[in-house]
Amino acid sequence: MKELLALLKEVNHxxxxxxxxxxxxxxQMVGKLEGVALxxxxxxxxLDMLRERVQSLANR
Structure with missing residues (x-):
């Protein structure tokens, strides 16, 4: 019985x-993914700002 208890303690550890x-x-992975998302x-x-600039230049 003591051996079984010792084995269970080892498994729990x-x-x-x-x-x-x-x-x-x-x-760590969540931190990296948050950085990628930012x-x-x-x-x-x-990209949105560049697209607006290109469109405004094209409309001139």
Whole structure:
């Protein structure tokens, strides 16, 4: 019985470590994705401004 309890504790420890590393990786990935999203928004605004300039030059 003690061996089984020790084995369960070891398994729980391993699972906790895996969960913690997964949470860290997930937080890092979310941070990277948020950065990409911000850059995409900024690029979209730049493209919109360029499109407006091209259209205004074409209408002259």
């Amino acid at each position: 391993i699972l906790r470590e895996e969960r913690d590393s997964t949470v860290r990786a997930t937080k 850059r995409c928004d900024a690029n979209r605004r730049r």
